[in-house]
Amino acid sequence: MDRRTFMLGAATAAGAVSLGSRLASADELPLGPLPGTRYPDPRVEAIDPRFKYKIGNAAIERIATGFRWAEGPVYVRDGGFLLWSDIPNNRIMRWSEDDGHVSVFRSPSNYANGNTRDREGRLITCEHDSRRVTRTEHDGTITVVLDKFNGKPLNAPNDVVVAADGAIWFTDPGYGILGNYEGHKADLQLPPVVYRVDPKTGRATVATDALARPNGIAFSPDEKKLYVIDSGLSGAGGRSNIRVFDVNGEKLSNGKAIWTAMSGAASAMAPRPKTACAATPLRAISSARSICPRPAPT
Secondary structure, three states: OOHHHHHHHHHHHHHHHHHHHHHHHHHHHHHHHOOOOHHHHHHHHOOOOOOOOOOOOOOOEEEEEEOEEEEEEEOOOOEEEEEEEEEHOEEEEEEEOOOOOOOEOOOOOOOEEEEEOOOOOOOOEEEEOOOOOEEOOOOOEEEEEEOEEEEEOOOOOHHHHHHHHOEEEEEEEOOOOOOOOOOOOOOOOOEEEEEEEOOOOOEEEEEOOOOOOOEEEOOOOOEEEEEEEEEEHHHHHOOOOEEEEEEEEEEEEEEEEEOOOOOOOOOOOOOOOOOOOOOOOEEEEEEOOOOOOOOOOO
16 A cells, blocks of 8 residues: 555545544534523423413423433432333433433333333333333332233233322323334234223223324323323324323213324323422433423322
8 A cells, every 4th residue: 555545545534533523413412401591491381371380490401312212201209310211222211310320220121111100109111012011119020010901912001100099091002013113013902992900909991992092191180080192093194182081980981182283193291290390400301202200109
């Protein structure tokens, strides 16, 4: 190799490294308060005038980046950390509030999606790939809450909420087995529905089958209403919407749409108790979506 060829090759390699560095820097999102943050943060909006619990010195912060699909956040107040699912990467992540350290909480996670905590502070998780809802006990062991209904495997549980009486309500639209991105492709053997699991007997019942693809789920503060996102309508040529139901024991009734997406599909929501986000600023995780921590049960 002559000197000219060597110098040309070195210059080309250096240019490639420089370009790669610039591109990597351009893709990085800075952590901390979002650009232009001031108090009160105008990006924190109270849509309903009845909401009186917004505090003036809370702002949105970015706490972590680099995830393919961040979902299912649950804030563990007594532990001082936040958990969330990075679905396609098949893991649950953990962010520590004291030093901002991000680590892997569980891998593999069976392509976990929605997470919440029950009234005893145990982690409840919807798992796509194993087609089940699980409970992580205080000693770290995992208990299967439900993986079959009427002798058939669940589709791919998506989102979950626990009522004050301990009943577990979850959606099972089947998205996690429609392809290999957020699970592994398999056939749906049950219709997409909302289930309720009794806290005493463990018996599961269909709370409603009135949605095309039930997705995000959340109670009103008094638990007399249950909000469910129906994201399947968009795939069927319609618009996804949020529907509200009356809670009548094990069943849901009087469902009506209260919000309809202009385009695309809604996925998750988390109406919060009165104290939500009052003790700590709002924070977001960057991926395809941004999220705010759910408070731990009190």
